[in-house]
Amino acid sequence: MSKLHLPYPPLRPKVMIVTAQIKQLISTDDAFSAQLKTLLAWDQTEDQSIHQKVLQIISTVRSQGNSALLEYTHQFDQNHIHHANDLEIPRTALKAAWDTLPSDWSDALSVAAKRIRHYAEHQKLQSWQYQEADGTRLGQQITALNRVGIYVPGGKAAYPSSVLMNAIPAKVAGVNEIVMVTPTPSGNQNTLVLAAAYLAGVDRVFTIGGAQAIAALAYGTETIPAVDKIVGPGNIYVATAKKLVFGQVGIDMIAGPSEILIICDGQSNPDWIAMDLFSQAEHDEDAQAILISPDETFLTQVTQSINKLLPTLERADIIRKSLDSRGALIHVPDLSKAVEIANMIAPEHLELSIEKPEEIAPLIHNAGAIFMGRYTAEALGDYCAGPNHVLPTAGTAKFSSPLGVYDFQKRTSLINCSESGADSLGRVASVLARGESLTAHARSAEYRILKNNPEV
Numbered sequence: 001m002s003k004l005h006l007p008y009p010p011l012r013p014k015v016m017i018v019t020a021q022i023k024q025l026i027s028t029d030d031a032f033s034a035q036l037k038t039l040l041a042w043d044q045t046e047d048q049s050i051h052q053k054v055l056q057i058i059s060t061v062r063s064q065g066n067s068a069l070l071e072y073t074h075q076f077d078q079n080h081i082h083h084a085n086d087l088e089i090p091r092t093a094l095k096a097a098w099d100t101l102p103s104d105w106s107d108a109l110s111v112a113a114k115r116i117r118h119y120a121e122h123q124k125l126q127s128w129q130y131q132e133a134d135g136t137r138l139g140q141q142i143t144a145l146n147r148v149g150i151y152v153p154g155g156k157a158a159y160p161s162s163v164l165m166n167a168i169p170a171k172v173a174g175v176n177e178i179v180m181v182t183p184t185p186s187g188n189q190n191t192l193v194l195a196a197a198y199l200a201g202v203d204r205v206f207t208i209g210g211a212q213a214i215a216a217l218a219y220g221t222e223t224i225p226a227v228d229k230i231v232g233p234g235n236i237y238v239a240t241a242k243k244l245v246f247g248q249v250g251i252d253m254i255a256g257p258s259e260i261l262i263i264c265d266g267q268s269n270p271d272w273i274a275m276d277l278f279s280q281a282e283h284d285e286d287a288q289a290i291l292i293s294p295d296e297t298f299l300t301q302v303t304q305s306i307n308k309l310l311p312t313l314e315r316a317d318i319i320r321k322s323l324d325s326r327g328a329l330i331h332v333p334d335l336s337k338a339v340e341i342a343n344m345i346a347p348e349h350l351e352l353s354i355e356k357p358e359e360i361a362p363l364i365h366n367a368g369a370i371f372m373g374r375y376t377a378e379a380l381g382d383y384c385a386g387p388n389h390v391l392p393t394a395g396t397a398k399f400s401s402p403l404g405v406y407d408f409q410k411r412t413s414l415i416n417c418s419e420s421g422a423d424s425l426g427r428v429a430s431v432l433a434r435g436e437s438l439t440a441h442a443r444s445a446e447y448r449i450l451k452n453n454p455e456v
Helices: 032-040 048-064 066-077 091-099 103-121 160-173 191-200 210-219 236-245 270-281 296-312 316-326 335-345 357-363 378-383 419-435 439-446
Strands: 003-005 023-026 128-131 137-144 147-151 177-181 188-190 204-206 229-231 259-264 288-293 328-331 349-353 369-372 409-416
Touching: 023 032, 032 288, 032 335, 048 066, 048 210, 048 236, 066 210, 091 191, 103 160, 103 191, 147 160, 147 210, 160 177, 160 191, 177 210, 188 191, 210 229, 210 236, 259 270, 259 335, 270 288, 270 296, 270 316, 270 349, 270 378, 288 296, 288 316, 288 335, 296 316, 296 328, 335 357, 349 357, 349 378, 357 369, 369 378, 419 439
Parallel strands: 003 188, 023 328, 147 177, 147 229, 177 204, 259 288, 259 349, 288 328, 349 369
Antiparallel strands: 128 137, 137 409
C-alpha cells in the first residue's frame, strides 16, 4: 500500500565554509550589454536529445495508452503499479490527507487558499453586450473551459502551494473538472499535496509524472481523460512535453528556472536582500538571482551578507552554484538606469526595495509580479499574498502574464444583425470581399442587402 508522509525533513546545514563568487557588473562598462545577454541566456527546451526522448514518450503513450503509463511509471518513478485503475488516488485518500494534517499546516493552507480565491474573484471576466442605433447587437460571451489538467511535481520537490495556485483560479472560473497528475516515487504520496488538492477542490488525481503524464492529459488514455488545457510547473521533460503538445491542448506557459531581480536604493537591510536572493536561488542550480543598486557600498555589504548567511542554509550548495553561474550584482548610476535594465530583463519576480516604490512601479513594463517596498518579500507571493505565483520566466514577461482566472475562460464573439444592420454592413463587406476576390463572401453579404432581398 502506498505510504503517506509529510515532505522530507530539511537537511542539516553542512559544517563547512561556503562562499559564492557572484558576478559584479557595472552598467556603464562598454561590455555590459554583452555580459547581460550572456547572463540571461536560457532555453533548455531546445536540447535536441531531450526533444527526441520526449517525442518518443508522447508517441508511445498515444499508441499504447495505459500500458505505456504503467511501464514509464515503473521505469522512471520505481512505482510498481500493475493495474491502470490503481493510478488514480481515490477522493477518500485526499480527504484522509486533509483530516490528518497537523493544525498548523491546515491553518496555513486554509489562509493561503482563502487569499488566493479572494484575489481570483476579482479577475473573473463577465459577458457583455451593447446595441447599436439600428438594432444590431454585438457582444462577448464568457465561458469556462470544460476540463483542465494540473501538473504538480512530486517526491522531494513537492509544492502544495502550486496545487492551490493552479486549481483555485480554475474553480473560480467555473471549470467543470480538474484532473491533477503528480509523480509518487517509490509509491510515496505526499500528504501536503493531497491535502491541498482536497482543499482546492481537485476532482481526480493520478500518480503519474514526467512527459508521459503530459501526453496522457493531452491525448487521453483508457483511464486518463483528455483535457482542454494543461497548467503547472515541471522539470525540463515536462516543459518540453508541454511545448510539443501545444495545439492539441492549450498550455499556460513554458516555464524556465525561477528568477528574482531586486532593485534597491541601498537603504534596506543587506541581510534581508541577501536572503531574498537566496529564496529563489535555492530552487535549483539554474535559478537566477540579480541585485541592482546605485549604491556601490551597499553592494559590498550584500556580498558580505551572502557569505555570512550562506553557510547557515540547508541548500547552501545549490544556492552557491546558482549564484556563481547565473547570479549578478549590478551597479548603476541611478534608479532610472535600474528601471531600464529591469525592463530589458523582464524578470519573473521584481522586488522594489526602495523608499517610494509606488513612483517606480508605473515605469516597470515587463515583470511577472512586482513586490513593492522593503517589507514585501517575494516569498510572500509564493505562498499566501493572493496573486498567482505561476509567472512568466526567461524574458517572456515582455509578452505574457501571470496565470489567472482568465486563463481558464474562453471569449466568444456575439454578432446579431438587425435587418437594417445587415443592409449597411453587407454593402461594406461586399466591397471588401470583392477586393479580395472572394466572390462567395461578397454574394453572401449581398443577399441580405435590402434592395437585393426579394422578401422585402
